[in-house]
Amino acid sequence: MSERIRVGLVGTGRIGQIHARTLTQMVDSVELAVLTDVNQESARACAAACGVPKVVGDYRALLDDSTLQAVVICSSTDTHAPFIVQAAQAGKHIFCEKPIAADLDKIDAALDAVERAGVRLMVAFNRRFDANHQRIKKAIDSGEIGTPHRLHVVSRDPSPPPIDYIRVSGGLFFDMTIHDFDMARFLLGDVDEVYAAGGVLVDPRIGEAGDIDTAVVTLKFKNGALGTIENSRQAVYGYDQRVEVFGSKGAARSDNLYPNAVTISTGQSVARDLPLNFFLERYLDSYRTEMEAFIRSLADGAPMPVTGFDGRAPVVIAMAALTSCRENRPVKIAEIG
Amino acid sequence: MSERIRVGLVGTGRIGQIHARTLTQMVDSVELAVLTDVNQESARACAAACGVPKVVGDYRALLDDSTLQAVVICSSTDTHAPFIVQAAQAGKHIFCEKPIAADLDKIDAALDAVERAGVRLMVAFNRRFDANHQRIKKAIDSGEIGTPHRLHVVSRDPSPPPIDYIRVSGGLFFDMTIHDFDMARFLLGDVDEVYAAGGVLVDPRIGEAGDIDTAVVTLKFKNGALGTIENSRQAVYGYDQRVEVFGSKGAARSDNLYPNAVTISTGQSVARDLPLNFFLERYLDSYRTEMEAFIRSLADGAPMPVTGFDGRAPVVIAMAALTSCRENRPVKIAEIG
Amino acid sequence: MSERIRVGLVGTGRIGQIHARTLTQMVDSVELAVLTDVNQESARACAAACGVPKVVGDYRALLDDSTLQAVVICSSTDTHAPFIVQAAQAGKHIFCEKPIAADLDKIDAALDAVERAGVRLMVAFNRRFDANHQRIKKAIDSGEIGTPHRLHVVSRDPSPPPIDYIRVSGGLFFDMTIHDFDMARFLLGDVDEVYAAGGVLVDPRIGEAGDIDTAVVTLKFKNGALGTIENSRQAVYGYDQRVEVFGSKGAARSDNLYPNAVTISTGQSVARDLPLNFFLERYLDSYRTEMEAFIRSLADGAPMPVTGFDGRAPVVIAMAALTSCRENRPVKIAEIG
Amino acid sequence: MSERIRVGLVGTGRIGQIHARTLTQMVDSVELAVLTDVNQESARACAAACGVPKVVGDYRALLDDSTLQAVVICSSTDTHAPFIVQAAQAGKHIFCEKPIAADLDKIDAALDAVERAGVRLMVAFNRRFDANHQRIKKAIDSGEIGTPHRLHVVSRDPSPPPIDYIRVSGGLFFDMTIHDFDMARFLLGDVDEVYAAGGVLVDPRIGEAGDIDTAVVTLKFKNGALGTIENSRQAVYGYDQRVEVFGSKGAARSDNLYPNAVTISTGQSVARDLPLNFFLERYLDSYRTEMEAFIRSLADGAPMPVTGFDGRAPVVIAMAALTSCRENRPVKIAEIG
Numbered sequence A, B, C, D: 001m002s003e004r005i006r007v008g009l010v011g012t013g014r015i016g017q018i019h020a021r022t023l024t025q026m027v028d029s030v031e032l033a034v035l036t037d038v039n040q041e042s043a044r045a046c047a048a049a050c051g052v053p054k055v056v057g058d059y060r061a062l063l064d065d066s067t068l069q070a071v072v073i074c075s076s077t078d079t080h081a082p083f084i085v086q087a088a089q090a091g092k093h094i095f096c097e098k099p100i101a102a103d104l105d106k107i108d109a110a111l112d113a114v115e116r117a118g119v120r121l122m123v124a125f126n127r128r129f130d131a132n133h134q135r136i137k138k139a140i141d142s143g144e145i146g147t148p149h150r151l152h153v154v155s156r157d158p159s160p161p162p163i164d165y166i167r168v169s170g171g172l173f174f175d176m177t178i179h180d181f182d183m184a185r186f187l188l189g190d191v192d193e194v195y196a197a198g199g200v201l202v203d204p205r206i207g208e209a210g211d212i213d214t215a216v217v218t219l220k221f222k223n224g225a226l227g228t229i230e231n232s233r234q235a236v237y238g239y240d241q242r243v244e245v246f247g248s249k250g251a252a253r254s255d256n257l258y259p260n261a262v263t264i265s266t267g268q269s270v271a272r273d274l275p276l277n278f279f280l281e282r283y284l285d286s287y288r289t290e291m292e293a294f295i296r297s298l299a300d301g302a303p304m305p306v307t308g309f310d311g312r313a314p315v316v317i318a319m320a321a322l323t324s325c326r327e328n329r330p331v332k333i334a335e336i337g
Helices: A014-025 A040-050 A059-063 A077-089 A104-117 A131-141 A163-168 A177-188 A204-208 A284-300 A308-327 B014-025 B040-050 B059-063 B077-089 B104-117 B131-141 B163-168 B177-188 B204-208 B284-300 B308-327 C014-025 C040-050 C059-064 C077-089 C104-117 C131-141 C163-168 C177-188 C204-208 C284-300 C308-327 D014-025 D040-050 D059-063 D077-089 D104-117 D131-141 D163-168 D177-188 D204-208 D284-300 D308-327
Strands: A005-010 A030-036 A070-073 A093-097 A121-124 A148-156 A191-199 A214-221 A226-232 A240-247 A250-254 A262-266 A270-272 B005-010 B030-036 B070-073 B093-097 B121-124 B148-156 B191-199 B214-221 B226-232 B240-247 B250-254 B262-266 B270-272 C005-010 C030-036 C070-073 C093-097 C121-124 C148-156 C191-199 C214-221 C226-232 C240-247 C250-254 C262-266 C270-272 D005-010 D030-036 D070-073 D093-097 D121-124 D148-156 D191-199 D214-221 D226-232 D240-247 D250-254 D262-266 D270-272
Touching (some): A005 A284, A014 A070, A014 A284, A030 A040, A093 A284, A121 A284, A131 A177, A131 A240, A148 A177, A148 B214, A163 A204, A177 A214, A177 A226, A177 A240, A191 B191, A214 A308, A214 B148, A214 B214, A214 B226, A226 B214, B005 B059, B059 B077, B070 B077, B077 B104, B093 B284, B121 B284, B121 B308, B131 B177, B131 B240, B131 B250, B148 B177, B163 B204, B177 B191, B177 B226, B177 B240, B214 B308, C005 C059, C005 C284, C014 C030, C014 C040, C014 C070, C030 C040, C030 C059, C059 C077, C093 C284, C131 C177, C148 D148, C148 D214, C177 C240, C191 D191, C214 D148, C226 D226, D005 D284, D014 D030, D014 D040, D014 D284, D093 D284, D104 D308, D121 D284, D121 D308, D131 D250, D148 D177, D163 D204, D177 D214, D177 D226, D177 D240, D214 D308
Parallel strands (some): A005 A030, A005 A070, B005 B030, B093 B121, C148 C226, D005 D030, D093 D121
Antiparallel strands (some): A148 A240, A191 A214, A240 A250, B148 B240, B240 B250, B250 C262, C148 C240, C191 C214, D214 D226, D240 D250
16 A cells, blocks of 8 residues: 555644544544644634644645645635635645635636646535435436536525625635535536526625525526536535436436434325435535545546535636626626636 | 207317316216318217317307307417407307407407407416416415415426427417416416516527526516516426415425335335326316216306406517517516506 | 217216216316215205206116216216116116226126127226326336336335224235235336235224235236335325336335425425325326216217226236235236236 | 443454444444454454454453453354354343344354353344334334334345255244344234245245245234245345334334436436345444444443343244245244244
8 A cells, every 4th residue: 555645734724623633533544644724722622522633823834834735725714815825835635615715806816826836626516426416417428417507506594694794705706605606517518697586585784784585597608508506505404406308318417314213104295304404414524525535536646526616617707607697687707717 | 957058179189188078078068069270080989089070160150150159269379369259249158268369459369359249259278277386376365374475386398399399389488388387377466567587498409499497487566576487498307387375384295106105115215106197188177077067067157267357467478578589688568558 | 179978977976976076177078967865965065065957866867867878876876887787778878986896797797798788898997097196107108217127016004994894895916906906007007916915904803804005016018017006094194105117127106195395494404394194185187187088989989098998907916916915826817807 | 431341342344343443433432442253364364454452362252351242243143152152141231233043042052052051132133223113113202103004125136146055044033034023023022923925936846955935925913913034035125124103103114225316217217226235235334333332322321222031032932933934824923833
């Protein structure tokens, strides 16, 4: 067996803890050697819980560790772009949580640094690694359903985040639909034009905060296919994550995932329990699979399964969607950049 | 029991035969007394097959029969509006196949004649009477799923009609989406604005004939809800007819109907037979139920479940959709009429 | 087209009305010319509702009508055997509701009369004509699931019949399981041995009436396959009718039928409406299909799809089951007769 | 937080590796300190893969480690009973793979040693911890489906083990049905009588080896409910693990688990991928959950969720089933012991 890849991780919040646990369980191929977080208490707790041997005081100290080949960036969104730049300059390969930034200039600066340093970057669009989405991708790639004509993505959260979060979230298209834009590209390729309709139907305070809580987006793909994405901030029955691709030879359609496969028949109904409630449960396996893919690409020298360009493209689509929604007109991707 | 209502029927094509059979089986409440068709052979065959006692030579002769209280109009689309006018003038109640016409002036003339004559008119949007759609309607009306935020209608035919038919069909929005526009109004009420994207993805000859074969329509309802309709002229697995309404307290979603509920597990897959192939099978029960509703409304004096205005409104939406698709912009319903 | 077959029907109770309606709707191939019932009022009402031209005073008068080629026997069970004998002697072909009798001597006398008269007899095990059961049969016959190893039949009624009915019903095995014994033979062929376990779990009054309300029957088929049948007099969620056949190359499994295909997701559950409540709804189509099969066999001279022997065999299995349950031991079919 | 429990594990075969990995991932509560296996190579490989610090030469050396509070026994079945006795005498708590033994004397000696030593024993019937089975148990315990009347367990392996394994397996009832007997007790309680029918339908070589490959078992529970279990050594579509409990107020029914929730509709069928192929995939989560339950019971002093008696009882039922199948008669549990 080849030597284990040594990795450092920055940001031990919710998603950082998941990655830390995954990395410490990949005993054969990787060693999570160092953690850091602006909250040192959080970093130490995560190290103890996952069995990580070392905590350092800041990201700079982590980058200075010459034994590390790669960094995993799970810190707050505003740090992603500068941290990518610094990691690249330090010669580290990079796994970075999405989004790189909400600003194309910052994204381009980060991607540029990566390219100049010759390091490798994977942007963590974890949903691509979900078993349902992988199966649909396979149905397309294998020709099982022919040429795709239509994509429909249903993506609804179980309940809205706090209004304070809404205010700084960048808005629905950047905070929520961004995943679905990536899914659209993953499954059907590049987008040519966007038309977005939005509404405030869940909670008027979301509207007062300057955002929408419900959206329907029409996508015209470069290959001629038509896509629709629908979002809601609140599905009372839980996280609703379904995709349908319809093509010339058939259709592939995913259902939600459930905590069990038991049906209860009573005098009232034939019912099952609610779907898995939110992303940490629904997409749990995908976090592991994406990290394994990152490590495998590093080990094999294979192309990263989600590139820096893949991190940039959905941000552009989100910008087009926001413009479309505000001006109530279809917007070409080329109009944005 | 009250006396049976005496009815005459014009047009013994495919749909006329269905109505004729239904009417002759409603032994308790109705008597289908007379048939006519421009093809007398067809009318006689239908009379023999269904046990209808009399065939007359033309529609005029049918209207002259003073013992008839109502007429069922199943003749070709271009005759609907003039036949409504004549029936109204003859004092007959009217059950008319959709659409009334593709032209608002003709529709308005027909509705005007009906109103002036004081007769009653039902336009045959049979899908409203389908058990799935009825159940979704009930989920909305009962408050079971709260305030509707979203409607999604999937409506795909198993295979395109002949190109010659495409040429005279009025186009996808008038020939196919018209049903879905009606379904949208049935479930969520009146529409304020339409954005339609179309493509020729199934068969280039459809494009050469001036039509599209694939469409995605976004609807903004007057109540603020957002709708999407998707159409394809060709779903290789059969007729795909599904509706989802998502609201503040839940969602109601219909699946397709199947010829049986048997699952076959083999070494290859866990599979079931294809859905019911097309509308005559899929919506068979709805033809009976709509006719029963018409007869019951006549007998009880209750309001018609689908009015003349319900026949007009989806034509206006179709016009807006066509304009939107051609000009690639959202179009207000008020812009049309 | 060939001439229509003229039929008379005796017994205008619930099932007789269904057959009468079916026959009057088979306009092309059959003419239901005469009805009779010990309750003349019932016979006249049925004639009016279905449009049957003639009612006669008794079965004898019906048999005396030399224009009738066939009779449909829907009268009470105790009359089946003697009515078959008389009809055979009158030279009429016979469609007879199940069971022929609960007594092998009477059954054998009836079958003997049929054979001597050279008329044709179909026993009305309607479930064989159900689309689910037909699909499972096809999966077996086509080799799709290989050699059958196992049959499991779930057959539960929504609620028990009145205790007075229980007392005269002949007991669960003769009244309810009889259908499942026929289904077992239809799908997997003849039975060699039976072991039956029963209990009174639904209602102690059923036990006081000398019957059981819950049963599990193990069948050893002559071909080596193993079968199980389970019955309950009360499934609070409605009629539960499912069959599974498992074989060397796969399995075929049926689900219940539902009034619609709509799923309702709320904060409590993901639910659908209850299955069709009882046999008149669940098996409605099968009554039509079996009658069509009878008429077609008469017209074509093809073998009857359910023969007199098929009517006798499940009675023998029921006898074996009753002996097994009482004596708590496996019982060979050959032990009964 | 309390101190971590120190554990040693014996037997690093397939199931031992699963438990070793689980234990090393339960960083907070447990420390897997020592491994041993008769195959030292296997033990060392497992230690390396899972990060276990120490490997010892034999089980005796493991028991001599006074820092260990508990042992996990995953060695071959014939060692279970003596290893339990030795561990008990060494004062260790015990997690033991099923079955304890196929011989009641050995089981009783082991349980006796446990009781005298005052240590705690959990027998690893992992299926009890599966999310489906837990949900069905909850449906019973909560009263959701009323008083249980019926249990039906479908348990089919994807393919038979090698004939050499069949010869030493103890036979289908001890090797395969044993899990289902435990499931029956878990869900509906103690059994009073068994009737078992078996056959050689999958592979004649299994018969030549003195075993059966297909079985149907009827259980009469002490509470009056009726159970059926069906087994096959070969379901070509994969591992088939379904349970249905039917009661006075409803039914709970589980379906198989699948690698994804995607449906593929083509011109041939509406299909999904095959179920999870075998127990390591299907019951993977249950292995973790059962180990967590063991550790939690140790930490909390709560009763073990699966006791030594629970390990004994299904062996008795298997003996009764074997006698029943050989002698073709119902056998009382009390007749066995």
